[in-house]
Amino acid sequence: xxxxxxxxxxxxxxxxxxxxxxxxxxxxxxxxxxxxxxxxxxxxxxxxxxxxxxxxxxxxxxxxxxxxxxxxxxxxxxxxxxxxxxxxxxxxxxxxxxxxxxxxxxxxxxxxxx
Amino acid sequence: xxxxxxxxxxxxxxxxxxxxxxxxxxxxxxxxxxxxxxxxxxxxxxxxxxxxxxxxxxxxxxxxxxxxxxxxxxxxxxxxxxxxxxxxxxxxxxxxxxxxxxxxxxxxxxxxx
Numbered sequence: 550x551x552x553x554x555x556x557x558x559x560x561x562x563x564x565x566x567x568x569x570x571x572x573x574x575x576x577x578x579x580x581x582x583x584x585x586x587x588x589x590x591x592x593x594x595x596x597x598x599x600x601x602x603x604x605x606x607x608x609x610x611x612x613x614x615x616x617x618x619x620x621x622x623x624x625x626x627x628x629x630x631x632x633x634x635x636x637x638x639x640x641x642x643x644x645x646x647x648x649x650x651x652x653x654x655x656x657x658x659x660x661x662x663x
Numbered sequence: 664x665x666x667x668x669x670x671x672x673x674x675x676x677x678x679x680x681x682x683x684x685x686x687x688x689x690x691x692x693x694x695x696x697x698x699x700x701x702x703x704x705x706x707x708x709x710x711x712x713x714x715x716x717x718x719x720x721x722x723x724x725x726x727x728x729x730x731x732x733x734x735x736x737x738x739x740x741x742x743x744x745x746x747x748x749x750x751x752x753x754x755x756x757x758x759x760x761x762x763x764x765x766x767x768x769x770x771x772x773x774x775x776x
Contacts, residue, residue, distance in 0.1 A: 580761065591666060591751060591766035592706070599761055607763065639705050643762050650713075651696055652753075652764060654705035 552576045553655035555640050561661045568627040570658050572640030574620075580643035581623040582607075582652065583615060585636040592639065598623055630662045669752055669767025677775050682739040684770045686752035694755035695728050695735035696764070701748045709750075710737070739772075747774050 552575035562568050572581060580599055584592040584607075594607030596615040604615050612634060614626045627634055640655040667686045676682060686695070694713055698706035710721050712728035712735060719726055723740045735752055752767040 589768060591669075591768045592753075592764075593766070594763055597761055597763065605761065649711055650694070650762070651708055651711045652762065653708060654698075656705050657703075 553640060553642055553653065555638075555655040555658050557658060558656065559659045561663065562630050563663050564631055565629050568630050568660065568662075570625045570638055570640075570660070572623045572625070572655060574623075574642050576642070576644075577620055578642040578644060579620075581617065582641040582643070583613075583623065583625045584639045584641065584654075585609065585634075586639060586657075587636050595625065595638075627660075630660075632662050634660065635662045636660060667752055667754055667765055667767040669770055671770060672768065673771040673773070675773045675775065676742060678742060678744060680742055682742055682746070682772060683736065684750060684752075685734060685736045686754070686767045687734040688754065688765075689733065690756055691732040692735075692754035692756055692765075693732070693758040694762075695726070696753040696755075697724075697726050697735070697737045698751045698753065699748050700751065700769075706751055742772075742774055744774055744776065747772055 554573045556571045582597040583595040586592045593609045595613050598604045598617040616624045638658045641652040669686045696711050697709045700706045710726040715732045716730045717728040725738045727736045749769045749771050751769050753764040
């Protein structure tokens with residue numbers, strides 16, 4: 550357990566509405582990531598953060614923005630949700646410990662855009 | 664975007680059988696990771712590999728970092744019902760920086776009792 554929580558766990562919204570997903574960590578990790586998971590695509594990186602107010606784009610960043618005002622929170626925002634953004638969203642943290650450097654995932658948020 | 668080629672996409676086996684799956688890429692990777700995902704949950708790390716040729720075990724699981732650095736293998740011995748799930752490989756191409764992982768499409772493992 551890497552101390553990662555995501556909220557909400559499930560959300561249904563309508564096309565055109567803004568949506569914000571929250572990732573919260575309790576272990577003060579520097580790096581945080583947002584992925585989306587779709588059938589046949591595995592997980593794809595949306596955005597990541599390497600510190601407070603330091604973020605960068607991933608592979609599928611169009612239509613998404615992120616913010617990190619505190620070390621423990623990383624927010625993913627869909628400014629105007631579209632049906633193509635229906636997906637399961639996972640947050641991850643990077644844990645760099647002696648002998649290992651890898652990512653641990655949160656429980657996910659299932660988002661449905663009608 | 665780039666993805667890893669993971670195979671097989673699905674497996675249907677009998678309890679007690681051994682399982683093998685692999686990931687390949689046309690690019691060199693510096694880190695290989697194997698995750699398992701149960702329904703409704705996030706991926707859970709199984710094994711991490713950091714050196715070409717490395718062979719690492721975690722209980723009944725064994726994974727190898729291919730010597731060419733373009734592939735990795737995961738084996739599960741004597742499968743049991745709780746092994747059911749989706750297995751993902753993930754790789755990191757650039758050793759420094761943000762650890763931007765690339766994932767395979769997953770191997771869905773089903774076990775017949």
